[in-house]
Amino acid sequence: MGRPPCCDNGVGVKKGPWTPEEDIVLVSYIQQHGPGNWRSVPENTGLMRCSKSCRLRWTNYLRPGIKRGNFTPHEEGIIIHLQALLGNKWAAIASYLPQRTDNDIKNYWNTHLKKKVKRLQQPAADSFQTTASSNAVTCSPNYYSPSSSSSHHSLQGMQQPMNSYPNTACSGAPSNNETTTTGVSNLFQAWMMRPSPAAAAATAANCKQIAMQEFQEEQDAAAANIVCQEQMVMTGGDVNKSSALEMVVAPEVMGASTATFSLLEDWLLDDMPGQAMDGLMGISAGCCSDPIMF
């Protein structure tokens, strides 16, 4: 017991924000060797970072297909919904939003959604206290227990194939879309051709799982079309940080993702007609208090 953390030696280990130069070194290495074996990354690249820091930088920032910026009302709704179901299982929640990282979702929840939900939950809770004191408003993740898996909307079956980042496990399926893969995107080609572990593990236990599998496969295909624009603006030895490594998802890819994503959205949101657009999905009273919601 008590194995020291990998960064414990401290000596010579750099901390704090990553520089564009470090990003480039890391991306170049992952292009050659693929993600994983993080222990060897600092050793082989000369990066003065611990392996954990390298992994985090990759998964939360450099990984292709990451969508940054504002969350859409749809995404908000899904996060709120899944948080009510799963609790603070950010990795699990992130698996349903393949373009978002668990860190992003966690941050967004803590900074925006938690307050939002609380604010809207308050009046609902007040009204509920007079009627349903024991079974309703808690939104506990245990509320939908595995024992209720006979329910049409049980998460148990479908969670399995979604546990890996779909967009990093590309099946290498050929695409009809024009793929302009230049710059940094070239760095990812090698590892993007790996087979999909999710596809290999497919068991099709129920209809929802099959649907999610299809979603996964389409995500894989979409990932093959991700266009990563390398915009390394080197001016007089300086690196423009803001544009050094900017991944841009082609509009047609986003369209495909959106189309396939609607399947998931249907499943997530179909019991809440007319509630999605306000971004809060009626979480305060509607979803959590309805035992047949899922």
Add this chain to the structure above:
DNA sequence: AAGGCACTCAACCGCAGTGGG
């Protein structure tokens, strides 16, 4: 203009889980 405050988010920390030897 400047100081204080609140907010955001990248990054860190520590623990748990897992698989190989």
Add this chain to the structure above:
DNA sequence: ACCCACTGCGGTTGAGTGCCT
């Protein structure tokens, strides 16, 4: 069965930034 190396995850921190007074 046990140990250990490694990865994954969730909670937390703190630097940067913008707004307000």
